[in-house]
Amino acid sequence: xxxxxxxxxxxxxxxxxxxxxxxxxxxxxxxxxxxxxxxxxxxxxxxxxxxxxxxxxxxxxxxxxxxxxxxxxxxxxxxxxxxxxxxxxxxxxxxxxxxxxxxxxxxxxxxxxxxxxxxxx
Amino acid sequence: xxxxxxxxxxxxxxxxxxxxxxxxxxxxxxxxxxxxxxxxxxxxxxxxxxxxxxxxxxxxxxxxxxxxxxxxxxxxxxxxxxxxxxxxxxxxxxxxxxxxxxxxxxxxxxxxxxxxxxxxxxxxxxxxxxxxxxxxxxxxxxxxxxxxxxxxxxxxxxxxxxxxxxxxxxxxxxxxxxxxxxxxxxxxxxxxxxxxxxxxxxxxxxxxxxxxxxxxxxxxxxxxxxxxxxxxxxxxxxxxxxxxxxxxxxxxxxxxxxxxxxxxxxxxxxxxxxxxxxxxxxxxxxxxxxxxxxxxxxxxxxxxxxxxxxxxxxxxxxxxxxxxxxxxxxxxxxxxxxxxxxxxxxxxxxxxxxxxxxxxxxxxxxxxxxxxxxxxxxxxxxxxxxxxxxxxxxxxxxxxxxxxxxxxxxxxxxxxxxxxxxxxxxxxxxxxxxxxxxxxxxxxxxxxxxxxxxxxxxxxxxxxxxxxxxxxxxxxxxxxxxxxxxxxxxxxxxxxxxxxxxxxxxxxxxxxxxxxxxxxxxxxxxxxxxxxxxxxxxxxxxxxxxxxxxxxxxxxxxxxxxxxxxxxxxxxxxxxxxxxxxxxxxxxxxxxxxxxxxxxxxxxxxxxxxxxxxxxxxxxxxxxxxxxx
Numbered sequence: 208x209x210x211x212x213x214x215x216x217x218x219x220x221x222x223x224x225x226x227x228x229x230x231x232x233x234x235x236x237x238x239x240x241x242x243x244x245x246x247x248x249x250x251x252x253x254x255x256x257x258x259x260x261x262x263x264x265x266x267x268x269x270x271x272x273x274x275x276x277x278x279x280x281x282x283x284x285x286x287x288x289x290x291x292x293x294x295x296x297x298x299x300x301x302x303x304x305x306x307x308x309x310x311x312x313x314x315x316x317x318x319x320x321x322x323x324x325x326x327x328x
Numbered sequence: 329x330x331x332x333x334x335x336x337x338x339x340x341x342x343x344x345x346x347x348x349x350x351x352x353x354x355x356x357x358x359x360x361x362x363x364x365x366x367x368x369x370x371x372x373x374x375x376x377x378x379x380x381x382x383x384x385x386x387x388x389x390x391x392x393x394x395x396x397x398x399x400x401x402x403x404x405x406x407x408x409x410x411x412x413x414x415x416x417x418x419x420x421x422x423x424x425x426x427x428x429x430x431x432x433x434x435x436x437x438x439x440x441x442x443x444x445x446x447x448x449x450x451x452x453x454x455x456x457x458x459x460x461x462x463x464x465x466x467x468x469x470x471x472x473x474x475x476x477x478x479x480x481x482x483x484x485x486x487x488x489x490x491x492x493x494x495x496x497x498x499x500x501x502x503x504x505x506x507x508x509x510x511x512x513x514x515x516x517x518x519x520x521x522x523x524x525x526x527x528x529x530x531x532x533x534x535x536x537x538x539x540x541x542x543x544x545x546x547x548x549x550x551x552x553x554x555x556x557x558x559x560x561x562x563x564x565x566x567x568x569x570x571x572x573x574x575x576x577x578x579x580x581x582x583x584x585x586x587x588x589x590x591x592x593x594x595x596x597x598x599x600x601x602x603x604x605x606x607x608x609x610x611x612x613x614x615x616x617x618x619x620x621x622x623x624x625x626x627x628x629x630x631x632x633x634x635x636x637x638x639x640x641x642x643x644x645x646x647x648x649x650x651x652x653x654x655x656x657x658x659x660x661x662x663x664x665x666x667x668x669x670x671x672x673x674x675x676x677x678x679x680x681x682x683x684x685x686x687x688x689x690x691x692x693x694x695x696x697x698x699x700x701x702x703x704x705x706x707x708x709x710x711x712x713x714x715x716x717x718x719x720x721x722x723x724x725x726x727x728x729x730x731x732x733x734x735x736x737x738x739x740x741x742x743x744x745x746x747x748x749x750x751x752x753x754x755x756x757x758x759x760x761x762x763x764x765x766x767x768x769x770x771x772x773x774x775x776x777x778x779x780x781x782x783x784x785x786x787x788x789x790x791x792x793x794x795x796x797x798x799x800x801x802x803x804x805x806x807x808x809x810x811x812x813x814x815x816x817x818x819x820x821x822x823x824x825x826x827x828x829x830x831x832x833x834x835x836x837x838x839x840x841x842x843x844x845x846x847x848x849x850x851x852x853x854x855x856x857x858x859x860x861x862x863x864x865x866x867x868x869x870x871x872x873x874x875x876x877x878x879x880x881x882x883x884x885x886x887x888x889x890x891x892x893x894x895x896x897x898x899x900x901x902x903x904x905x906x907x908x909x910x911x912x913x914x915x916x917x918x919x920x921x922x923x924x925x926x927x928x929x930x931x932x933x934x935x936x937x938x939x940x941x942x943x944x945x946x947x948x949x950x951x952x953x954x955x956x957x
Contacts, residue, residue: 235876244469245391324753
């Protein structure tokens with residue numbers, strides 16, 4: 208019985224640590240476009256990039272990665288610093304994900320949206 | 329020369345090199361032309377955003393980019409863009425009936441220079457009925473060709489079926505091919521339709537349909553008429569390969585009800601590795617056009633029972649990563665020469681074609697950066713009135729204080745900047761066959777003279793029947809971006825390459841350079857083709873289309889056409905400037921002018937210089953090229 212109580216207490220401490228908002232990170236939306244050969248004013252020319260991996264690099268090392276949800280949203284805790292970004296898992300063409308870099312300030316969350324090129328023209 | 333650069337032609341600088349994210353790679357000198365001399369003959373503004381938006385009584389959408397089609401023959405120049413068409417005589421005057429009196433929009437006749445919308449031309453309901461809101465088919469990606477052998481004009485579009493009540497795509501799409509009944513494009517046309525929704529079956533099976541038959545382009549030899557597409561799955565990742573549709577040209581020209589057509593999938597036909605294995609699919613496999621009969625000026629195209637040639641490139645993810653879509657290198661030192669043989673069999677009951685793809689080592693090319701224009705990245709000035717308007721919170725308007733209220737119901741962010749218009753990726757552009765040589769070009773990253781990376785052009789001259797590279801080079805200039813090349817070459821081997829030029833001090837302009845087998849000469853803006861203002865279309869602005877940054881659509885391709893010793897070229901540019909005050913007109917309190925926002929048409933109600941949401945235009949120029957090959 209004593210062992211069980213200790214285990215539960217340790218679990219609560221761990222959960223609290225996970226639930227705390229990390230001091231810095233990045234979040235945003237990834238979209239893909241064009242989704243039709245010609246863009247029509249008033250109609251969407253891009254769509255959410257669902258379930259793609261957004262990978263953040265410091266140099267050649269993967270610092271972290273997140274996967275977008277059905278709305279193309281992602282969120283990832285990262286230490287402050289400059290990162291290069293690649294998005295994988297979706298057909299891309301041309302220049303790929305834009306922008307290519309993001310800077311995360313100390314003790315802040317930054318919003319970074321990315322656009323993928325479908326290759327459709 | 330009429331423009332400010334008349335006395336200051338620019339050269340592609342020797343020592344152009346490409347630097348990509350993989351590092352610096354090889355350097356080559358820009359080849360210089362030996363004999364070509366492109367003499368300017370005439371030029372005029374072609375179709376523009378105003379004409380597009382307000383043709384068919386205004387039952388059109390604002391669309392970007394224009395997508396340039398141009399073909400010339402029998403004393404006519406036929407031009408088409410998204411989503412409107414015109415036919416000009418050799419003086420640049422429209423040869424179509426004047427429709428101004430009946431083209432009434434918001435109470436006034438609108439002069440669209442006789443232009444006809446593509447929905448009407450192809451027999452569809454209006455793109456949108458502005459009274460009922462009903463949507464018609466989405467017609468896109470026009471191309472055209474005049475075939476001297478059959479004396480027929482061919483116009484091709486990709487048509488996307490939509491739900492009339494919502495405009496949502498049904499995913500059904502088809503190639504529409506209009507063939508003139510005579511050599512007169514102002515007369516009757518026969519229209520053929522080929523469904524490409526499921527015709528682009530990927531033999532590899534990685535990417536199930538339905539497909540979008542994107543980016544159709546056309547060519548012809550003595551026997552066939554050819555359309556190629558890029559098949560993208562509508563609902564899944566990946567790429568399903570370029571598709572080739574081969575038709576009997578004689579049957580099309582004769583107007584027979586049912587024309588023989590052969591479909592070929594290029595998947596698995598390029599012997600270069602990709603994540604799919606030992607092969608790649610073709611991507612933007614551009615069929616060759618040629619002056620005259622389609623024989624290319626010698627016997628090469630007549631060999632093997634008739635041969636149609638194509639060129640493509642393989643730097644794009646579509647070629648290198650056709651399955652997963654993870655990023656490839658986006659650079660390559662190869663191009664692909666395609667030969668479709670035994671095309672004479674298209675006129676038989678059982679056509680029997682064979683398709684060869686030959687990899688050819690070539691100069692390195694890589695995905696270019698976006699174009700820059702004066703002010704890129706800074707807040708729009710009043711010469712970019714749409715952008716200025718979105719940012720404006722102080723102008724008194726009929727909708728309240730703040731110009732943005734004229735465009736949006738909800739207040740947008742007021743942080744718009746002058747855009748960096750899209751360069752092309754590395755896909756092959758217009759291909760010409762002349763004297764047995766294939767001429768092609770594509771957008772690439774260049775570092776002219778070791779300077780900062782810009783968008784430039786890689787061009788190629790290939791001996792067709794040997795699939796052997798004869799010449800190649802780059803065209804790029806420090807401080808400028810050169811994009812969307814289109815090459816026309818006469819049967820004597822002389823040609824002109826058209827493209828868009830923009831830069832740190834040059835608004836998007838229509839430019840050209842002479843080309844022949846020895847190389848590319850000095851480039852310049854075509855007379856009258858200097859951009860008058862920044863690109864100010866709706867795809868430039870986040871409030872309109874989202875994105876970070878928005879993908880500012882430009883191009884997506886230019887066009888060149890050959891008629892005897894003349895090469896006609898057409899490129900997108902910004903023809904007119906328009907002040908913020910004129911753009912707002914009577915929509916600003918106390919203002920005067922047109923009762924359509926943003927046309928700058930004045931109190932006489934046009935013709936406008938632009939429309940509220942865009943200012944693209946096209947420039948058509950004629951050059952004479954002389955000399956023997």
